[in-house]
Amino acid sequence: EAGVAQSPRYKIIEKRQSVAFWCNPISGHATLYWYQQILGQGPKLLIQFQNNGVVDDSQLPKDRFSAERLKGVDSTLKIQPAKLEDSAVYLCASSRTTVNTEAFFGQGTRLTVV
């Protein structure tokens, strides 16, 4: 089966600019996650969707980050305006369900804010 697709792979922007990331999960996976991975750290969950509803967005900086999952399939994550500390790899993952099941990760988008 095809894996989780993400684009772009790399993005360099200036602070205060906006940026958007796209994710296409594995077909049939109801749950979609966006993680932020800062260099040298483990992934940190930003937002979790079950179909097109939000399950957990407790660690999403809502003043600048937004995410949507239209029709319960593809998802976009947006940052506006970006800060230097947003430099990280943004990983999208999907799983069949939300309960104790394998999450499949995409290759990620490396964001550099200068």
Add this chain to the structure above:
Amino acid sequence: GENVEQHPSTLSVQEGDSAVIKCTYSDSASNYFPWYKQELGKGPQLIIDIRSNVGEKKDQRIAVTLNKTAKHFSLHITETQPEDSAVYFCAASKGTDKLIFGTGTRLQVFP
């Protein structure tokens, strides 16, 4: 909330030797413990997982042990090979709660 600590942060072994990575968790209700391998420029990939009703699980050269009383779990890789070189993450969760990841261990296997 859950907190996961992982040690060591770096580990260097000779090819053929064993490698052990240890994690501790804080929430006694956590019941799912996956291990992920992340190679350079790639997303994490699940290599093995264990649930709280099992004390040990093995898959070829990889094994995971879980001590619920002490709230720690470990990854054991035997007969290491250069292609095992990567960053390894442990994680923990309960029910539908999010996975909490450790800080990672960079494993280097020297030929």
